[in-house]
Amino acid sequence: MKKLTLLLFVLPLIYSCSKEDDNTNKERGLIINEFLASNDYCCADESGDYDDWVELYNDSDQSIDLGGMYFTDTPGDDNPYLIPDTDPSESTISPGGYLILWCDDDQEQGVLHLSKKLKGSGESIILIDKDGTTVIDSLTFSSQTTDISMGRNAENLDEWIFFETPTPGSANNN
Numbered sequence: 821m822k823k824l825t826l827l828l829f830v831l832p833l834i835y836s837c838s839k840e841d842d843n844t845n846k847e848r849g850l851i852i853n854e855f856l857a858s859n860d861y862c863c864a865d866e867s868g869d870y871d872d873w874v875e876l877y878n879d880s881d882q883s884i885d886l887g888g889m890y891f892t893d894t895p896g897d898d899n900p901y902l903i904p905d906t907d908p909s910e911s912t913i914s915p916g917g918y919l920i921l922w923c924d925d926d927q928e929q930g931v932l933h934l935s936k937k938l939k940g941s942g943e944s945i946i947l948i949d950k951d952g953t954t955v956i957d958s959l960t961f962s963s964q965t966t967d968i969s970m971g972r973n974a975e976n977l978d979e980w981i982f983f984e985t986p987t988p989g990s991a992n993n994n
């Protein structure tokens with residue numbers, strides 16, 4: 821009798837877990853969507869600088885303010901960069917929207933200009949929540965080609981591919 825009770829309890833659990841795995845349409849929240857770690861001619865920031873950038877995508881139905889979150893290029897970094905919360909109009913990403921973080925060490929150019937640059941030879945991109953510990957999304961990449969970005973395949977977000985035509989601020993085009 822005990823065994824049967826246990827089985828009745830466990831079976832629905834197994835079913836609900838596998839069901840969740842199959843659900844590819846689930847919202848992912850805030851995700852890293854594309855980046856360019858070596859920028860010569862691709863795309864300039866508002867100041868005309870050809871700097872490294874990371875594109876974020878808000879895969880949720882809520883606006884998300886990045887102000888107060890942290891960014892680093894190094895796993896285990898005990899001094900990640902704090903994204904300022906002083907200009908929410910700049911640092912808020914709307915539902916289904918894209919936002920560019922410039923990794924240029926030009927903090928005087930605005931709240932989306934971070935102190936961390938990306939190495940073309942490979943590094944990490946880590947976005948940490950306002951609690952300072954929860955990793956929202958992260959990625960480790962290997963050697964990159966100048967002006968060719970790497971991003972999620974729009975048809976399969978779990979797949980990262982190269983883009984000869986980068987699309988900072990808009991959907992990745994295959």
Ligand SMILES: [Ca+2]
Nearest residue numbers: 869871924926
């Ligand atoms: Ca810049």
Ligand SMILES: [Ca+2]
Nearest residue numbers: 987990991992
């Ligand atoms: Ca894009």
